[in-house]
Amino acid sequence: xxxxxxxxxxxxxxxxxxxxxxxxxxxxxxxxxxxxxxxxxxxxxxxxxxxxxxxxxxxxxxxxxxxxxxxxxxxxxxxxxxxxxxxxxxxxxxxxxxxxxxxxxxxxxxxxxxxxxxxxxxxxxxxxxxxxxxxxxxxxxxxxxxxxxxxxxxxxxxxxxxxxxxxxxxxxxxxxxxxxxxxxxxxxxxxxxxxxxxxxxxxxxxxxxxx
Amino acid sequence: xxxxxxxxxxxxxxxxxxxxxxxxxxxxxxxxxxxxxxxxxxxxxxxxxxxxxxxxxxxxxxxxxxxxxxxxxxxxxxxxxxxxxxxxxxxxxxxxxxxxxxxxxxxxxxxxxxxxxxxxxxxxxxxxxxxxxxxxxxxxxxxxxxxxxxxxxxxxxxxxxxxxxxxxxxxxxxxxxxxxxxxxxxxxxxxxxxxxxxxxxxxxxxx
Numbered sequence: 136x137x138x139x140x141x142x143x144x145x146x147x148x149x150x151x152x153x154x155x156x157x158x159x160x161x162x163x164x165x166x167x168x169x170x171x172x173x174x175x176x177x178x179x180x181x182x183x184x185x186x187x188x189x190x191x192x193x194x195x196x197x198x199x200x201x202x203x204x205x206x207x208x209x210x211x212x213x214x215x216x217x218x219x220x221x222x223x224x225x226x227x228x229x230x231x232x233x234x235x236x237x238x239x240x241x242x243x244x245x246x247x248x249x250x251x252x253x254x255x256x257x258x259x260x261x262x263x264x265x266x267x268x269x270x271x272x273x274x275x276x277x278x279x280x281x282x283x284x285x286x287x288x289x290x291x292x293x294x295x296x297x298x299x300x301x302x303x304x305x306x307x308x309x310x311x312x313x314x315x316x317x318x319x320x321x322x323x324x325x326x327x328x329x330x331x332x333x334x335x336x337x338x339x340x341x342x343x344x345x346x
Numbered sequence: 347x348x349x350x351x352x353x354x355x356x357x358x359x360x361x362x363x364x365x366x367x368x369x370x371x372x373x374x375x376x377x378x379x380x381x382x383x384x385x386x387x388x389x390x391x392x393x394x395x396x397x398x399x400x401x402x403x404x405x406x407x408x409x410x411x412x413x414x415x416x417x418x419x420x421x422x423x424x425x426x427x428x429x430x431x432x433x434x435x436x437x438x439x440x441x442x443x444x445x446x447x448x449x450x451x452x453x454x455x456x457x458x459x460x461x462x463x464x465x466x467x468x469x470x471x472x473x474x475x476x477x478x479x480x481x482x483x484x485x486x487x488x489x490x491x492x493x494x495x496x497x498x499x500x501x502x503x504x505x506x507x508x509x510x511x512x513x514x515x516x517x518x519x520x521x522x523x524x525x526x527x528x529x530x531x532x533x534x535x536x537x538x539x540x541x542x543x544x545x546x547x548x549x550x551x552x553x
Binding site for chain 2: 188189190192194195197199201217220221223225234236237239241254258296297317319320321323325327
């Protein structure tokens with residue numbers, strides 16, 4: 136009887152997971168994925184890409200669409216330049232964070248703002264392939280014929296207060312991030328989709344220079 | 347079109363300075379309808395502003411969405427460039443106010459109250475006709491709307507050609523100054539709010 140109960144429970148769980156992400160199934164061997172993901176991403180020294188970000192405000196039935204250009208250089212450099220609707224520049228370089236918003240410039244060190252560092256680390260981890268090593272999250276990996284889906288559930292208390300979960304869609308072909316979906320506790324969510332990706336492009340270090 | 351000359355603002359500031367402690371002492375009461383103000387009232391269906399908030403040496407930037415909902419309430423949502431929401435406020439008829447969402451770091455009673463009052467001032471809310479009064483000096487008309495504490499003033503030139511500025515005042519002097527500029531008839535192109543008694547300012551720009 137107990138055996139049947141476990142069997143039924145297993146089927147229910149499997150169906151729940153399937154219903155959660157249509158077309159995706161929970162990956163049974165997460166450890167193998169970790170290793171493959173880790174070695175595949177190490178071969179990517181840099182990424183140049185465009186992006187579209189869409190923030191969905193569920194209660195307002197509204198969307199805010201932003202777009203811009205993105206650069207990543209292994210192992211810890213990111214430049215995210217929004218061009219629409221407003222210019223905004225974010226540079227992550229080592230432990231330093233630089234923001235230019237119109238005429239205003241802001242420089243932060245990772246240690247001066249833990250929460251800011253944690254939020255920006257998500258971005259770096261997502262494109263750099265180090266996301267499964269981030270102790271602030273518990274990860275589950277799902278697969279479909281074309282993509283992997285890494286579901287990140289925050290375990291760090293301060294991140295739990297910000298995000299319900301973060302989903303990263305990984306292209307099976309090259310193991311780079313296709314999109315990042317960030318779900319807030321309010322029910323709103325933001326999705327950043329990368330396109331026109333160029334892998335291992337020659338990206339000068341000056342792009343990440345913090346003035 | 348309705349941007350008021352800087353000269354006028356300087357004049358106002360000078361008068362305020364000359365009047366010392368009570369900024370409104372020199373003003374004369376007059377009887378005047380507030381019809382003039384209607385044309386300056388922002389009629390925002392949906393507007394997205396690039397936003398900077400500077401508070402006691404800290405700078406936060408992002409986007410502020412102001413949207414009128416089907417039930418005529420107004421929602422004000424502030425989020426960072428990456429889309430993460432800092433707060434979501436609702437203003438509805440009958441001076442009702444609701445915090446739909448706010449991050450824990452900003453969830454402070456005094457801060458919420460300050461933001462609420464600032465937005466009420468620039469969104470032309472709480473303008474009850476019953477207690478309204480009008481003051482004037484040689485150059486300007488002050489439309490005063492008493493609030494639970496203090497008064498919200500909307501200050502125009504005598505010909506009602508421009509809204510010079512808005513003020514939230516204590517009994518004797520302004521504590522908040524706000525200025526709006528318009529490129530079209532009804533949606534402000536920029537809004538700036540400046541607190542005079544501590545280092546806190548909000549700047550909204552459409553482009």
